[in-house]
Amino acid sequence: MIKEDVTGLVNKGEMLPLMEEFYTIQGEGYHKGTAAYFIRVGGCDVGCHWCDVKESWNAETHPPTAVDSIVENAAKYSDTIVVTGGEPLTWNMEPLTSRLKAKGLKIHIETSGAYPLTGTWDWICLSPKKIKLPTGDIYERADELKVIVYNQHDFKFAEEQAEKVNKDCILYLQPEWSRRDKMVPEIVDFVMKNPKWKVSLQTHKYLNIP
């Protein structure tokens, strides 16, 4: 296919820069412990300095892949699909999610919310970032809010973000991985004092799975 055609299909969300796909256990948040197939889409310009998948950022380094083939493959593994990245909302998620839905799969997203919400989702995990705040109606639509705690200021940020979400949204604080020894005791203390919050850990990293 010629380059312009590929670009056109990526712009429509009919093709996506696919970084990796893997069947694993959801490690984080409300669905932790549940087997799921992960689709990691490349491309993110948010720039979190502690991001644990910086290799995802440059979309050019990930092959444009037809969503039909992504869906065909995913359906073989699991009835629960987690779309992550990179920042999946960089792209139009409508073609991917409508075809996953047509297969009867449950579709979850991990997103910073930095770009408008596209696609149809059974579960939305919103992990807002100070450097590029969520946009549009995602606060109303989020099922869980997962704030990463790197330092003390992140507790204040978490409370500000919690003011914006819908009343059913489940609130999580997750330690930034490299700072976990320092921040876990602070998170534990905070959650005991503010029990509307829950702790989320990156349990897959303790299990040594993807």
Ligand SMILES: C[S@@+](CC[C@H](N)C(=O)[O-])C[C@H]1O[C@@H](n2cnc3c(N)ncnc32)[C@H](O)[C@@H]1O
């Ligand atoms: C890599 S991001 C991809 C999805 C989307 N860009 C986002 O940030 O939500 C997946 C999840 O991992 C979290 N995360 C990334 N790096 C982390 C780290 N070093 N420690 C803890 N959580 C991290 C993000 O906040 C997000 O909830």
Ligand SMILES: Nc1nc2[nH]cc(C(=O)O)c2c(=O)[nH]1
């Ligand atoms: N097992 C596992 N669970 C996860 N939950 C969110 C992840 C992500 O990178 O979006 C992730 C991941 O990378 N692996």
Ligand code: SF4
């Ligand atoms: S928004 Fe997500 S993928 Fe992008 S830099 Fe931050 S954690 Fe990494």
Ligand SMILES: [Mg+2]
């Ligand atoms: Mg991860």
